[in-house]
Amino acid sequence: MVTVNKNYLKLPGSYLFSTIAKKVAAYQREHPRERIIRLGIGDVTQPLAPAIIDSLHKAVDEMAHAETFRGYAPDLGYDFLRNAIAANDYEARGCRISPEEIFVSDGAKSDSGNIQEIFGIDNKVAVCDPVYPVYVDTNVMAGRTGEYNPAHENFDNVIYMPCREENGFLPEFPKETPDLIYLCFPNNPSGAAITKERLQEWVDYANKTGAVIIYDAAYEAYITEENIPHSIYECEGARTCAIELRSFSKNAGFTGVRLGFTVVPKELVRDGVTLHSLWARRHGTKFNGAPYIVQRAGEAVYSQEGKAQLKTQIDYYMRNAKVIYEGLKNAGYSVSGGVNAPYIWLKTPDNMTSWEFFDYLLDKAHVVGTPGSGFGAQGEGFFRLTAFGTYENTVEAIERMAAL
Ligand SMILES: *Cc1c(COP(=O)(O)O)cnc(C)c1O
Secondary structure (H helix, E strand, O other), X not given: OOOOOHHHHHOOXXXXXXXXXXXXXXXXXXXXXXXXXXOOOOOOOOOOOHXXXXXXXXXXHHOXXXXXXXXXXOOOOOHHHHHHHHHHHHHHHOOOOXXXXXXXXXXXXXXXXXXXXXXXXXXXXXXXXXXXOHHHHHHHHHOOOOOEEOOOOEEOOEEEEEOOHHHOOOOOOOOOOOOEEEEEOOOOOOOOOOXXXXXXXXXXXXXXXXXEEEEEOOOHHHOOOXXXXXXXXXXXXXXXXXXXXXXXXHHHOOOOOXXXXXXXXXXXXXXXXXXXXXXXXXHHHHOOOOOHHHHHHHHHOOOHHHXXXXXXXXXXXXXXXXXXXXXXXXXXXXXXEOOOOOEEEEEOHHHOXXXXXXHHHHHHHOEEOXXXXXXXXXXXXXXXXXXXXXXXXXXXXXXXXXXX
């Protein structure tokens, strides 16, 4: 008889965004005249930049002629894109990453979910709390964790590193030594960024203990401060302990187009095996390669026009972030993030729970955000607002909140 992967049954339902949608729909039904403003969006809203659209059109036309038609893409990505990534994202920042160490994919969600497959089932996983849920959930599915523990709102046999106000929303070395350490900076949901010095401490820790860091740099394009690293490979020794995940979703609006990449340095060896060879095997076996058309669009991200146009988009979102951060701070809220990330993390006033504040904000200001508790137990008492709305809506939402 067929059995199923019982590990999947350990996952509690993911109610966060469906609960939000239901609450907002119910409120709108009862208050049809109120104009609700959504500052909870975790998706970009600006259209693809003209340089990217041009590149897409051109690649589509190439597909129409036998001489320029392309079939299956190379498993690991086209050289034109891998070379552009190596030159612009790494060499230009003083990082030694070669094009062969770059694995082009359909995005960082897939890669952050799949990367655990190349590691043994006994490895102990450490994550920040609160955190992007994909890291833990995919390790649960793989059977690397214990049961869900409703009282603590977390899984047994996972090392949670609390990121709270007390530690500046940055993780501290856990008591128990982990094998796999997931770090995401700038962070979703908190918007916290890590300095190069602090990240260097993690790299040193991983090299000393033999752990591997899986570094999610999906938001690096939002960094505005000097001492915040765009890549973990800006740190000394990261080539022997770190895998980096990148995405074109948040820097270039590819959330619907789908493109990302993962870097696995050839010097990263564990258990006598180069992880590069394992990931190449996995990619070649289970991944069909990102579409040619999409990889050409990715190449345009690194063109001179592409860079200029995308900077305008990021600046637009970051102007919203500033409106939120400063508006709420001046109104007496305790806020963080928003300087190197499109997320503002605010402490709920008057000891409200995250969901109480959600209801309060919807009712009194008709503004929608995301309860921090949806990202982990330590997110309780916090609330995420995002900079992905329009400028006009963002200004109005913050005016409404400030007037409460
Ligand atoms: C949005 C996001 C990504 C990007 O995922 P894609 O699959 O590339 O769209 C990765 N990590 C985090 C933490 C994110 O918030």
